[in-house]
């Protein structure tokens with residue numbers, strides 16, 4: 001039996017995760033992500049895959065971020081009809097994430113049509129809501145640490161990766177004619193000490209390892225999130241204004257609620273209303289209660305009702321546009337958590353348009369703000385930003401909290417690798433910008449003496465021959 005791997009994404013970049021395994025005539029795709037970010041990367045989503053999707057037998061998904069699942073609807077549209085294997089929580093998350101992604105694709109196509117980018121043809125979305133619905137009919141969720149048979153030659157087990165709800169790394173066993181081999185795919189690994197997510201599981205053996213390197217060249221300084229939030233929330237309350245937090249709907253919102261609730265319970269900050277104003281964040285929060293085994297937040301079943309910190313009396317969910325708009329009328333200390341995290345779209349824009357000019361209010365950024373995003377402009381002290389076509393003056397307080405990243409840093413990645421009893425025959429460094437992947441590759445070679453390779457986009461490598 002011969003085994004080859006082809007890197008169809010996340011090779012010298014952080015998005016578009018897709019690794020194709022060719023096991024004699026069987027084909028398994030590991031992750032099926034969308035390219036995001038720079039235009040030349042996004043354009044790759046429109047390139048024809050170097051393989052006919054109908055020939056792929058099965059897809060395995062590590063977690064529900066769009067750069068790991070966002071190409072699935074296109075794959076299905078182009079002919080894939082096999083199973084999509086993931087963890088049970090990821091299966092539920094995919095419903096939320098892919099329906100939202102499809103809506104965005106449809107809106108983008110409509111926008112291009114209206115703007116006349118394409119005069120002769122009606123621009124088509126990359127995929128539609130119907131394609132996303134088809135994906136969900138193929139998805140098959142499994143618990144962690146249970147063997148799942150993919151083909152007569154291959155099986156996998158999911159292990160907790162601690163990155164987001166339901167995230168896993170994958171141990172794949174390949175049964176050759178003479179030997180059995182193991183390939184481990186790290187997916188995205190989380191932090192080792194997080195109050196909400198468990199540390200990534202330990203794994204000790206692999207013949208071949210594919211490891212992420214998002215922070216392969218970065219050590220995150222140890223910072224105290226609670227201390228920072230205590231100061232920021234108290235100051236916001238002292239100015240008698242609202243604290244508006246742009247936050248990603250998946251993960252960041254729930255972590256913030258965890259911290260704020262803890263600080264309120266301890267009396268470190270006043271107990272004021274927290275409004276979660278993002279339909280996606282509300283749906284994702286429900287999944288935290290349904291998949292309690294995937295995180296540390298306590299969930300109890302009280303007469304058939306799942307109860308957790310998210311049901312605390314000071315936490316309110318804005319389920320309608322009206323309830324979202326009604327927040328504008330509140331002129332006393334409140335906390336509003338809304339998406340998107342970089343203030344590039346979503347309901348947060350309404351809040352910013354309303355709150356940025358007010359000197360009593362505070363805007364708090366809780367994560368990385370990409371260059372060119374509205375969030376970055378505000379954070380860097382722009383006097384005004386454009387929202388809904390109008391220049392909005394920034395008179396409010398602008399704050400930032402560090403230490404909420406969901407990615408293992410360099411030290412933690414190395415710690416995870418140190419669990420291996422012996423060096424894999426080859427370690428592929430993926431899912432990192434080129435500087436990060438290269439630096440991490442060099443570090444592993446020097447520190448651990450392992451053989452590493454930083455694959456190129458579309459590079460194909462033979463892993464095993466005649467096994």
Ligand SMILES: [Zn+2]
Nearest residue numbers: 063065163188
């Ligand atoms: Zn991720």
